[in-house]
Amino acid sequence: MKKRVPETRKHVSNFKFAFIIVLLCLLAKPHQLLSLDDEVLLPVSSHSSTLEDINASDVLARLDLVRDEVDLIRFEMGKPASTETRIQLSQATAIEAYFQAVTLYRKTRRLAFERTGDLADEPKLVKTNQIKSFHVWQLVNQSLERLLFIKEKLRIEEVNYEKVRTGTSSSSNVFQVILKLNRQLDELLEQKFESSEVYQEVTHAIGYASRLLARFPDSKRIPDPPILERGKKPSDVFQKLMTSYELIQEIAGQSGLQIVKFEVDKAEASKANSGDSYNLISLIVSELAWLHSKLENAAPPPGSYFPGYRFPSHTFQRVGILEAQLSLLKGFVSEHPDWLVSEGNFVHA
């Protein structure tokens, strides 16, 4: 083990400095307070004057800070920078960005645990139909807090400051940056987000899909799983998830809605790892959650749970269930395009 001289006092003072800034800001605008796990962080990018007005630019400014902190940690850990992805993305909303931010938080949380032994709580998810840029900003802040904690433990003394971003930004930009950060964090984690985590999120998506299918009472909400195919690789899972995402796009299109246009180069897809799959399944979950939020009185999904260790083949099989659900849903929606707005359940002929 490399011997490091602790500089606890300096780190503590840096940390206290940040808190003092926040405290001052709070005193200046007490009416703009928002709770964030007993901590309050205000935007410093000056784009928004109140927390409610926080927009994509504010989030991006904070993400820039996060990226800088991640770079410092990566440098300290001696890890390589992640490669650029050839993922084309557009028309993202705060919801997709939020769920991607959840992934960001989970990865920083795990990184913090690996580096410090401190395990923060799981994020408390906001109701999908209430998600705004502010909530994305909150999660980014929570991720930043984890990174600062790591920095403190790693005794990294360099301090980054949030910079004011010029020009307009969109949730797609936010999504893109978070995606990139997530890929970078994958490089830093000792225990990466493997097939098991993808499996867990796929199960989460299945929960949402079953709730959507509940709109059509005659449907089999959770179809029988396909036969387990041995030897599947993470890239196979990724590509199958892409198929599911395309189905969601078609469902949204049939319903008169637009979702994120997510295009991945085929070569890129063939090289995708579980981390990429995790990012993608997060996007899928976000889209399904968004559709779910459109339904009134729809029961919430059972929630996700860690399945234990799972091979990509298991995950591939489970994605098969999701794909079957989405195919069923697509069939129903094609017959009832107004399924999100009509009252009552549909009985499939």
Add this chain to the structure above:
Amino acid sequence: MLKIERGGDLSLTIPDPSSVRGKSLKSKLLWSHLGIALVGVTMLCLALGFAVWLRERALNLVDLRSPAAHASSQALSGLQRSLAAIRGWITVGTPNFKLERINAWQNEIQPAIKSLSEISPKWLDDQDQKRLKKLSELLIELEEWQWWIEDIAHSAGNQPAHEIFSRYVRPIANEILSVCATLINLERKLPRSEKRAILLERFADLKGIVSSAQEKLGDYVTSGNVRDEAELNNSLRLARLRIDQLSKHEHLFTEEQHYFFILLNERLTAYESLAGQIVTIRKSDKWDIAQFWLSEEALPLAARSDNFLTSMSYVQAELMTIDSNLVYEMSNVAITVSIILICGLCFLAISISRRSASQIVKPISSLVKATQYMAQGDLDTNIPVKSDDEIGQLTISFNRMRRTLKEQRAQLEAQKKALDACAVVAETDPHGHITYVNDQFCQLSQFTREELIGKTHKVINSGRHPKEYWIDFWTTIQSGKMWRGEIQNKAKDGTLYWVDSTIVPFLGPDQKPEKYLAIRLPITERKKAETALQKAMAELERSNTELEQFAYVASHDLQEPLRMVASYTQLLANRYGEVLDSTGLEYVEFAIDGAKRMHRLIEDLLSYSRVGTRGKPFRMVKGNEILDNALKNLTVAVKENNASIVRTDLPPIMGDEMQLIRLFQNLIGNAIKFHGNKQPEIHVLCEAQNGDWIISVRDNGIGINPKYKDRIFQIFQRLHTRDEYSGTGIGLAVCKKIVERHGGKIWVDSEPEKGAAFHFTISRMREGFKNDDAALNHHG
């Protein structure tokens, strides 16, 4: 009325059944049968309606209640089975339980719900359908939750406390132990001292405490036992106590020890934090998510589904019991009603049949009895008519027939009596044996009845008739024809007597004579009279012939002296006329005229006598030719008087042509002569009447006083003076004699100044002609 003709000459009229007043027998029979049938059909309809109702209830029971109750029970059973399977899976984790759960859904619950859904449209209560819909939703929800429970039950995330312990606490604990080990190693490398010894002991102690805490935490995660929790807390408290104690000796640490001690302190803090989380989670309801979902989600859903199913099952079972009881009770009622209906139907059928049969048969029985009486000869019993149907009609007809028979029998008896009184009657069998004779027979033949019965008629055969006579007799009657003839028989005493016999054969079904009836009229006296008459006639004929011969001879012989008188008188006038004065001449004229008239009278008398003596045999002559010849002879008179003759065709006539010409000539000549001041218009007409032709000659002349209608036909009778009308008065007498010679008669219809119509008859001779028309055509 219907009319049945037999053989064209016998007709029988019978009443038309449609003319029956009131209800006909057919109608009665029809109504009788229809009545029974109607009662039967009504009862059958009632029974059928009842059967249909029972069938509906039974089908309802079979198709609706029973399957519904069965499906509800099946779903309930499947539900319990699935819950047992999921519990088994959670507890044991054997894949068989997963299979068991799937089977419960696929083989019991889902088919049962499908069955209920198929039946549900027949349910009358909307609440049942709503209940089923809600049940279906609950079961789908429950199935999904069971899937989730099954999926999570044996996953790492099922017990978050265990997950944290495994994924996060264990690495930290290992790191703490590792750091402790590092600190101990570092401490051991330092020089020994009492304080150092204490530090070493404290580090080792800390390591042991952490190790113990880890063990206790692991136990607690598994068991959730309070004692384990207490021991864990005790270990953690000791660990923190050791850290605090070590902190007091921090000045003794080397820099490296200090680094690791800080790290140890941080990791222990994290450990304490995670252990706290584990305890919190372990104490919460969600420490086992599968169990939590089972109790919080699945079981309530199952309980609600169970309630629905139990309710439905109970309701259906109740309804089934009610229906079943109803069907059972109604079946009993149906059997009872059916028996009553059958008995009632039998009773009604018997009653109606007896009544109808009695109504129909009673008069027939009366008729049968009456027929029997009639067969016994009683024709006096009258059958009362009690109905106006065919039986009534039959009774009326029967009574009428009886009366007719009675009348006919009386008539027959009277006729027989009359016949017996005037005729000799006998009956024989086909072989000629006498079976019956009347008193007349016995009286005439002088045999007793006993002597005759069984004998043939040979006993009275006179032997006067030739053999051929009898052959013709037997041939005729044996061929079924009636024979009539005159037979001379011999009485017992040998006297002969004549009978006019009529033998009538009575034919049997084989058209052969069964018996013969002989009706004979005694004609012995008549035969005697005929013989006498024939003798008288022959004498008369001889007398007439002689008389006519005398008249002819006299007339002929008178001609010669008369011609001599006339000739010499004429010669006297011629030669000696100059010597005779006017008176002498006048006398000569008178003599000549008298001789001439005498000559004419003799001529006429001669011709009159010739009608009888010089007549020619009759032959068929054409009437028109006769008339033509007559008119030809009258040509001068017709022209002189400018007479108009209108004539019709006359038929062929069997007669003496010359005499017939004379007949027409005389009649038409008279009509011309007695025309008076009028232009004569004469019509010759002919018409058929009975067996004669009536030929008429009608004129528009002076007419005849009816009182002279017979006188005019007498010889030499005149109604006018010779100055008024010439003639000898013998013409019509000749006409009468000619007509009578031809078997006819002549008469006149006339009144003075109104013309006269002379009619005479000539027998219509058919032989050689098919009919009168043909005869006329032939003539024409």
